[in-house]
Amino acid sequence: MVRFLAQRLWHLAWVLLAVSVLVFLLIHLSGDPVRLLTPLDATPEDVARVRRLYGLDRPIPLQYWDFVRRAIRGDLGESFRYQRPALELVLQRLPATALLAVATLAVTVVVGIPLGLWIGARTGSAVDWGVSLATFLGISLPSFWLGVLLILLFADRLRVLPPSGFDSWRHLVLPAVTLSVYTTGLITRLVRADVRGVLRQDYIRTARAKGLAEPVVLRRHALRNAMLSTVTVLGLQLGNLLGGSVVVEAVFAWPGVGWLMLQGIQTRDLPLVRAVVLVVGTAFGLINLMVDLLYLYLDPRIRYDHGD
Amino acid sequence: MDDDRKELESAGGAAPRCSRRAFLQAAARTAGVGAGAALLGPALVGRAAALAAPARRPAPVGNLLLVQGVDAESLDPHVTTSGASKGMMWAMYDKLLERSPEMRIIPWLATSYRVLNETTWEFRLRDNVFFHNGEKFGAEHVRDTIARFKHPGIRNVYAGQLAPVKDVEVVNPLTVRIHTDGPFALLADVLSLYCEMLPRAITAGGVDPTRQAIGTGPYRFTEWIPHQRMVMDFVDRPHFSGQPKVRRLVWRPVPEAATRLVELKTGAAHLITPVDPLQVPELQATRNVELVTFRQLSSQIVVLNMLKVRAFQDVRVRQAMNYATDVDTLIRTVMRGAAYRLASAFGPGIPGYDESLQPYPYDPERARRLLAEAGYPNGFEVTLTTPEGRYLNDRLASEAIAGMWTRVGVRTRVQVMDWSPFVQGVLGKTHDAFFFQQVGVLLDATTSINFDSQRKGAAWQGYHNDEANRLIQEAPRTLDAGRRNEMYRRLNQILHRECPWVFLWNQQGIYAIQKRVKGWVAHPDGIIRLGGISLA
Numbered sequence: 001m002v003r004f005l006a007q008r009l010w011h012l013a014w015v016l017l018a019v020s021v022l023v024f025l026l027i028h029l030s031g032d033p034v035r036l037l038t039p040l041d042a043t044p045e046d047v048a049r050v051r052r053l054y055g056l057d058r059p060i061p062l063q064y065w066d067f068v069r070r071a072i073r074g075d076l077g078e079s080f081r082y083q084r085p086a087l088e089l090v091l092q093r094l095p096a097t098a099l100l101a102v103a104t105l106a107v108t109v110v111v112g113i114p115l116g117l118w119i120g121a122r123t124g125s126a127v128d129w130g131v132s133l134a135t136f137l138g139i140s141l142p143s144f145w146l147g148v149l150l151i152l153l154f155a156d157r158l159r160v161l162p163p164s165g166f167d168s169w170r171h172l173v174l175p176a177v178t179l180s181v182y183t184t185g186l187i188t189r190l191v192r193a194d195v196r197g198v199l200r201q202d203y204i205r206t207a208r209a210k211g212l213a214e215p216v217v218l219r220r221h222a223l224r225n226a227m228l229s230t231v232t233v234l235g236l237q238l239g240n241l242l243g244g245s246v247v248v249e250a251v252f253a254w255p256g257v258g259w260l261m262l263q264g265i266q267t268r269d270l271p272l273v274r275a276v277v278l279v280v281g282t283a284f285g286l287i288n289l290m291v292d293l294l295y296l297y298l299d300p301r302i303r304y305d306h307g308d
Numbered sequence: 309m310d311d312d313r314k315e316l317e318s319a320g321g322a323a324p325r326c327s328r329r330a331f332l333q334a335a336a337r338t339a340g341v342g343a344g345a346a347l348l349g350p351a352l353v354g355r356a357a358a359l360a361a362p363a364r365r366p367a368p369v370g371n372l373l374l375v376q377g378v379d380a381e382s383l384d385p386h387v388t389t390s391g392a393s394k395g396m397m398w399a400m401y402d403k404l405l406e407r408s409p410e411m412r413i414i415p416w417l418a419t420s421y422r423v424l425n426e427t428t429w430e431f432r433l434r435d436n437v438f439f440h441n442g443e444k445f446g447a448e449h450v451r452d453t454i455a456r457f458k459h460p461g462i463r464n465v466y467a468g469q470l471a472p473v474k475d476v477e478v479v480n481p482l483t484v485r486i487h488t489d490g491p492f493a494l495l496a497d498v499l500s501l502y503c504e505m506l507p508r509a510i511t512a513g514g515v516d517p518t519r520q521a522i523g524t525g526p527y528r529f530t531e532w533i534p535h536q537r538m539v540m541d542f543v544d545r546p547h548f549s550g551q552p553k554v555r556r557l558v559w560r561p562v563p564e565a566a567t568r569l570v571e572l573k574t575g576a577a578h579l580i581t582p583v584d585p586l587q588v589p590e591l592q593a594t595r596n597v598e599l600v601t602f603r604q605l606s607s608q609i610v611v612l613n614m615l616k617v618r619a620f621q622d623v624r625v626r627q628a629m630n631y632a633t634d635v636d637t638l639i640r641t642v643m644r645g646a647a648y649r650l651a652s653a654f655g656p657g658i659p660g661y662d663e664s665l666q667p668y669p670y671d672p673e674r675a676r677r678l679l680a681e682a683g684y685p686n687g688f689e690v691t692l693t694t695p696e697g698r699y700l701n702d703r704l705a706s707e708a709i710a711g712m713w714t715r716v717g718v719r720t721r722v723q724v725m726d727w728s729p730f731v732q733g734v735l736g737k738t739h740d741a742f743f744f745q746q747v748g749v750l751l752d753a754t755t756s757i758n759f760d761s762q763r764k765g766a767a768w769q770g771y772h773n774d775e776a777n778r779l780i781q782e783a784p785r786t787l788d789a790g791r792r793n794e795m796y797r798r799l800n801q802i803l804h805r806e807c808p809w810v811f812l813w814n815q816q817g818i819y820a821i822q823k824r825v826k827g828w829v830a831h832p833d834g835i836i837r838l839g840g841i842s843l844a
Contacts, residue, residue: 030728040765255535
């Protein structure tokens with residue numbers, strides 16, 4: 001187990017290194033950052049001075065080497081736009097994004113898994129058709145459109161929730177619901193499909209033949225076996241949510257990582273984009289690792305002792 | 309020397325009793341009177357000082373909630389560039405000079421200035437002004453602030469605006485002389501838009517201005533949580549522009565236009581900007597909300613690249629492109645009326661604006677005839693490049709323009725680009741033609757940077773005219789304001805005749821505010837000034 005963990009963390013370090021190279025190159029390939037940092041009416045002298053100030057006049061490999069040397073010491077550079085340490089900016093936004101991600105995932109788990117289990121045991125029924133259609137809609141609706149719609153309904157018409165901001169739990173409701181409509185739809189459909197497959201297995205027939213009550217069969221035998229793929233997808237969704245939902249954060253003015261990254265990309269704020277990608281990449285890797293460990297609990301047959 | 313020789317002594321200048329609005333009006337009037345004010349100087353100041361005598365005003369009340377599309381870039385006023393940031397900065401910081409709602413230069417921390425000779429300007433400073441940390445403002449602050457503004461280690465992308473300043477001489481605690489390395493007619497213009505005055509605590513490096521704002525403005529910095537809010541509280545000491553009437557300012561960035569609108573309707577915001585013209589009917593139907601519109605200074609144009617498209621080198625073709633563009637229809641349909649037709653390179657409010665110039669009428673027949681005369685009876689192919697979402701309805705307008713041009717034989721394909729490659733193309737001169745906004749606040753400097761065939765700035769795409777170049781070079785060095793304006797008028801006339809651009813419109817700026825907000829005055833530069841604002 002220890003060897004497995006060490007191996008995964010070592011892999012994560014290499015992945016982050018590769019990602020940092022990619023981000024570095026992509027930012028430079030997609031345009032001259034200095035021309036976006038300076039107004040179009042800046043004098044050529046000011047443009048040249050800013051280029052020197054940010055160290056962007058040096059060859060790209062040298063810039064990258066400098067970044068790696070600093071990153072090892074935990075210094076991811078200073079944001080061009082905000083003139084503050086990029087890591088500090090990302091870590092400031094991370095709690096807001098994490099809160100939104102956890103709230104979204106909580107709604108997804110609390111609603112999606114029982115719903116999927118319920119309709120999975122009733123496939124072909126009217127309820128199954130109705131819920132499947134609703135989840136299909138949930139997956140298909142663009143979150144931007146849904147978010148604005150919810151604002152118009154709950155903030156403008158009904159005046160029960162604030163349209164945007166980050167001051168109380170009431171501000172969390174609309175963005176979390178907007179995001180969870182997609183993830184809940186996804187998980188519900190996944191659980192439904194898995195439960196439907198598991199219920200055809202012989203061991204379920206055996207459980208029922210033993211005289212176990214149907215709720216026990218569903219919870220203990222069907223759901224647990226159907227959870228492997230669900231946990232995997234939940235892990236991936238959590239990773240995505242920690243990366244920040246760019247659109248939803250912008251619609252609800254939610255001060256998270258996604259909105260920060262959007263601004264970083266728009267202004268070619270290289271240190272900021274790099275810091276967001278590295279922090280989110282690390283979180284993503286660690287979540288995947290946790291998902292792998294969760295497999296051990298869900299399926300005792302899985303072992304990581306032999307490097308599998 | 310007209311205006312430049314005028315001293316901008318102002319009754320309002322030393323009178324804390326005046327509201328900012330009244331002050332601005334008084335200042336604008338005074339600036340207009342000019343030399344008379346200079347002669348009255350000492351007497352007037354004495355009278356103003358008497359007027360400034362103690363007067364109790366009601367304490368500021370309420371929190372003003374302002375929602376803009378973007379957040380501040382920084383707390384350091386010398387590195388902020390966007391209008392949204394400047395509005396926030398100018399509530400806390402003051403400059404030597406300001407702009408009235410009519411964009412006239414008015415006294416601010418400097419009560420007057422005069423040009424002593426071609427390279428020396430003298431500024432008299434306001435007495436009894438204090439920074440929020442208790443430092444008394446004076447001539448040394450001006451010297452140190454200008455030095456910091458120009459310092460190569462500060463990430464100030466506008467440092468070049470004060471490049472001609474050679475030295476700042478402290479004559480006495482309330483007088484400075486600014487020496488330039490040649491005639492620099494734009495000094496007052498620059499100081500009315502840039503170079504917010506800083507205390508020694510910042511210029512000496514003791515306080516990091518990206519974390520703590522210390523100005524002389526009517527509001528002091530309280531907190532900034534990027535992407536959430538910036539909070540400022542009133543300074544409990546009368547400000548020379550009139551004591552603030554609102555206790556606290558809360559600025560919030562909300563990028564989505566629909567969300568901003570709901571913020572206003574639900575009372576979570578008192579003022580929102582920018583407002584999409586599509587939202588105007590809904591806002592007009594909303595009780596307790598009013599719209600404030602103004603004509604922006606920036607010119608929306610299509611730039612024709614003469615380096616890339618040979619046909620554009622012929623003035624007849626460029627004129628044909630203007631005749632082929634039905635700007636009135638574009639304003640009515642694409643812009644929903646939220647724009648003002650531009651006859652030539654610059655609109656009102658910009659030095660050199662010439663109201664006698666008439667817009668090119670929509671005349672496709674004439675356009676075809678000019679194309680044929682120029683040797684293009686069958687037209688030619690061209691690509692019109694546009695960013696998407698950068699300017700209001702940029703893509704939509706470009707597609708409509710492409711249709712109009714194609715109708716006269718100039719077969720036009722629209723290419724939509726992300727901002728970054730778009731800018732690369734503008735600067736690399738690789739677009740055939742592009743939809744563009746020419747910023748026009750500091751016309752003189754902007755023109756010389758953007759449009760001079762020697763400097764080859766953004767809007768210069770191969771156009772060359774010896775007289776235009778000479779005017780662009782000489783005007784910023786011409787201290788006589790009358791002569792300088794005449795030079796710009798001449799430049800405008802040349803550009804109107806030779807049309808290196810297709811002249812489109814000045815966009816309409818729109819603020820939506822709750823009716824309980826009183827005393828709001830919009831400035832054409834789109835930057836929020838809050839002096840006289842109050843909450844009913």
